[in-house]
Amino acid sequence: MTYHVTTLHERPDLLEDAARLLISEWPRSLEARKASIQLSRNNLPCSLLLLTTDNDGASTQVVVGFARVLQVVGDNSAALVESVVVEPSLRGQGLGRKIMEACEDHVMQLGVTSMHLSTHDKQQFYRHLGYDNGPAKTAVRHSAKLIQDSLSSVVAISVNTTDNEKTTTEISGGNQIMQPSSELTNEITPPPPPPPPPKLPSAITHQQQTCITWMVKHLHSNYNS
Numbered sequence: 001m002t003y004h005v006t007t008l009h010e011r012p013d014l015l016e017d018a019a020r021l022l023i024s025e026w027p028r029s030l031e032a033r034k035a036s037i038q039l040s041r042n043n044l045p046c047s048l049l050l051l052t053t054d055n056d057g058a059s060t061q062v063v064v065g066f067a068r069v070l071q072v073v074g075d076n077s078a079a080l081v082e083s084v085v086v087e088p089s090l091r092g093q094g095l096g097r098k099i100m101e102a103c104e105d106h107v108m109q110l111g112v113t114s115m116h117l118s119t120h121d122k123q124q125f126y127r128h129l130g131y132d133n134g135p136a137k138t139a140v141r142h143s144a145k146l147i148q149d150s151l152s153s154v155v156a157i158s159v160n161t162t163d164n165e166k167t168t169t170e171i172s173g174g175n176q177i178m179q180p181s182s183e184l185t186n187e188i189t190p191p192p193p194p195p196p197p198p199k200l201p202s203a204i205t206h207q208q209q210t211c212i213t214w215m216v217k218h219l220h221s222n223y224n225s
Helices: 012-025 030-037 095-108 123-128 144-164 182-187 202-211
Strands: 002-007 046-053 062-072 075-086 114-119 167-172 175-180 213-218
Touching: 002 062, 002 095, 012 030, 012 046, 012 062, 012 075, 046 095, 062 095, 075 095, 095 114, 114 123, 123 213
Parallel strands: 075 114
Antiparallel strands: 002 046, 046 062, 062 075, 114 213, 167 175
């Protein structure tokens, strides 16, 4: 059996398989997980898949690893990798290293010089790959569903304005002034804000706050042997 890494935008048919692998590690609804990783492109964000293939190449490929790389807010030279996971039955075979190498290769082609991540319990694994303690970073986040919903809202408001716009004419100093009617003003209302994310139990939140470690690697160096 051989392994290779590809991107989700090259294999969109594997979106649900990738989402289910993530859910097996971090439970979440299938639709929410798919929406969070679906936006993938040659630039960032990019979702990477680790696939298995039998040596004869004849069987169906299976998603056995995943990682997602995002741009760091305010720094085009920095990226953040998250949701790194390998199928539990295949761990300990160097597959985590393989997908991390692919993530780093991908961002280096974009001119990124530092990779950031956070972890609760895999500090030794990442140190072996050349990561050291670093500052906390925030990633640029947007999902395909959020973009689609935003565009739909804009189109809906535009159509509503075109179909229903009425104006009243007032005379002021001999000049005509076009003003929107109260009917239009009442019909167009901004969309409601999104609901806040669900609140985690206090015990989990405390654990995350006390155990999380932020790490960084400067990508000009080679992997440790």
